[in-house]
Amino acid sequence: MAARKKTIRTIPQERTPCAEQDPMVRARNFDEVALGYGPAEAQREADRCLQCADEPCVRGCPVGIDIPGFIKKIAEKHLQGAYDIITDTNLLPSVCGRVCPQENQCEGVCTVGDTLEPVAIGRLERFVGDTAIREGWANAPYIEANGLKVGIVGAGPAGMACAADMAKAGCQVTVYEAFHEPGGVLKYGIPDFRLPNTVVDAEIRKLEQLGVRFECNTLVGRLFTIEQMLGEMDFAAVFIGTGAGYPSFMGIPGESLGGVLSANELLTRCNLMRARDFPNYDTPLQPGKHVAVIGAGNTAMDALRVSLRLGAESVHCIYRRSRDEAPARAEEIHHAGQEGVQFHWLSSPVEILPDGAGSVRALRCVKMELGEPDASGRRRPVTVPNSEFEFECDSVVFAIGTNANPILGQTSKLALDKRGYIATDEELRTSMVGVWAGGDIVTGAATVIQAMGAGRRAARSMKAWLGLRDSDAVYGEDASGTLFGIPRAEHGPALLRLG
């Protein structure tokens, strides 16, 4: 390494581009869109990190990865060292490097980004994770078994993150999954062109190497209850990460028609059940030729782009606010636009029109305009009078969010909040002693990394409760002003009551 300190002027000025499949080609296949960095590109991009002192990126990361640390290792060509640093806090770099909304997290606060394009932290993370998968590296810490059983409900990102931490702490971890494969939304939801299922499988194998057991085809609540897990099944602690999963519809006429489905149904059939390879796989999907997707979140973008790849001739995104309010990542909207998705901003569906044979013929919408800000701070869309318009389509996909899944509420004494999600305190403890919950089943639909962050937070609290030494835990000033375990009011030495 050069001894001279890097400055904003001495680093490579341009963000290193990442090769992508050509939009016209990729819009017809399920291969990955972004091809990822090679070693030389990663090296160059790593050189752009200033290694600045205040490390805003680390604070911007929901799980607090030592980002300058791993980037430095890349710059030093010590990739396994980079991998070890990342996996100290995040066991799934190949997943997070691909699907995290970095522009709102680490990259959004990057010091380089104040002047130039920020360091491509996500692409570097993916590069390290993919290299590890290819080389077969594993973060195999020395684990001393403590004999405690921990049960995890749901094998999605929240459950996987919690499982990893508890396994490293020496617990015997079993993850229960209702589907026939682990992975949760990473498998059924996020399509292969954004996150190949083979990558998810590779990350799951790493969890298995830590000793985590996955039990699929197990619907907790119905096959056995949370109470039974804590009782006769002898789990010392349980984490619930079942996801939100109960898709919303709008309640407009025509929602029962053939060709109308939730984004979850479309994506699950296509991704997990491989309906895109029908009839080699048995699950049917009858994709539309002209598809309207309602909503503009990441799930909507996935539904739009999946529809294109299933052979749709035209694909329309219908959103009642404008592009600025759309919840999807900017990159996803950009990719979708490149591939030919047509956006209808400030439009809201009012009726799905039938073709007379039980299927969809057209969608009737109304124009909207933005009024005063609402509770979410976004300007509330209001209907423009006499602005109805129709367009022909044979499939309508709802991607307008989800409600709380009711199964655990039906089958346990867990307290729920007024929307039906599991109620927790700030440490993600539920109303049942020994039971934590995190991810979408607590917050409503959010992101993969937020769910993973919740899994890790719950794990930290769980470890403390189980009396396990937590190498991740350090005394520091927390939100309430407590430092080294001492409240702020008692910081002055005179106030320290010793003995």
Add this chain to the structure above:
Amino acid sequence: MDLPATSYRIVRREDFSDVTYLLEFEHPMMARAAKPGQFVIVMPDEHGERIPLTIADYDRDKGTITLVIQAVGKTTKAMQRDCRVGQSLHAVVGPMGIPSHIGKPKCVVCVGGGLGVAPVFPQARAYHEQGAKVIGVIGFRNRDLIFWQDKFAGVCDELIVCTDDGSAGVKGRVTDGLRQALERHPEVDEVVAIGPPVMMKGCAEVTRPLGIKTMVSLNPVMVDGTGMCGGCRVKIGEQVRFACVDGPDFDGHQVDFEDLMARLVRFRRAETESLERFQESCRLRAPAEERPVASPLDDRPGTDV
């Protein structure tokens, strides 16, 4: 407590007719948890689809679950061809859905039409064990298709068998049998009807003017069975419900059966394609290939050649 079985090994197969067959598989934990009215989702092989099937019986001592299946589509026909005692299903998850509410009626009619005869059995038994007077009404197209008459006789105070062609029991449909039962027993305070949508609708129409509570079990197209995809949404009165987690039992007087029937055929085109392809493959492979060794219980002659 045992850990969940992961083998789903088939321990019994019985063929009731050319199209109807019974599979009993091992899953001690599920057998312990199952209650009347619940269902499972079966994925017979790695390339398979997930299909919901109502639990027809469970044996907590033996640790087994029984399904009665009608071979109508590609998956159920392939299972009919391929499932043998000793083999294992790729994936079975359950029990799913809210168990039937077994209240305290004094007199209940349990109506099963065709394949619905199997899933109504656990409810008839539960009511019988509850001490209710149980009248069974079971219907088939003809006498050759009749199954479980003895099983029903064991838990019913009165059993009415109906056949469409009159070859056994009462000539007519189960709605005729239900009318007969209601005429004879004005004290009936609850009806449970399970079968094809048109049959459940018919039963609900019989009881509607009499104001007798009528529960039906809905079986729409599902993928996950956990509330995640919304494919199984049904109209119950003014509300949309997901049969997998809000049901599968609903008040028959509130169900929009037209909507249910329309939604059941929304993948008809693909299903037909899949079935034709399957039948073509059967024709190609059938003559030369030796059939797998059948169990002693499997005395059904091959029908798919």
